[in-house]
Amino acid sequence: MSGEVITRYANRAGAVVELHHQRFTTKTDYRGYYHDETSFELSGFNWRCLGCGVTGCSDIYKDRAYRDLDKARAGGQEHADACSALPPEEEQEEQRRRGLSAWVSGLLGGGS
Numbered sequence: 001m002s003g004e005v006i007t008r009y010a011n012r013a014g015a016v017v018e019l020h021h022q023r024f025t026t027k028t029d030y031r032g033y034y035h036d037e038t039s040f041e042l043s044g045f046n047w048r049c050l051g052c053g054v055t056g057c058s059d060i061y062k063d064r065a066y067r068d069l070d071k072a073r074a075g076g077q078e079h080a081d082a083c084s085a086l087p088p089e090e091e092q093e094e095q096r097r098r099g100l101s102a103w104v105s106g107l108l109g110g111g112s
């Protein structure tokens with residue numbers, strides 16, 4: 001379940017890493033204590049790489065998202081810097097089309 005996108009990073013191959021709001025439930029309270037019978041619903045942050053499909057914080061035994069925006073940002077940025085997965089197929093197609101039309105208008109506008 002993803003929420004509103006806060007910001008986007010580009011990975012090494014041009015795929016997008018989205019940083020977004022995420023509500024999540026956890027059994028760990030703010031002090032880090034685990035509660036067997038109680039769940040807390042929190043609003044936090046997470047990132048998702050549209051290139052390789054990996055999501056950030058997803059510790060099923062603790063929190064499924066980051067509580068702290070700075071940590072979420074750092075995690076997303078770190079992934080973007082390390083990941084070289086290509087953008088999804090349809091996005092590559094779009095980039096190729098744009099590249100081709102730039103090439104064609106370059107030929108037409110060349111004037112020689």
Ligand SMILES: [Zn+2]
Binds near residue numbers: 049050052054083084
């Ligand atoms: Zn990735």
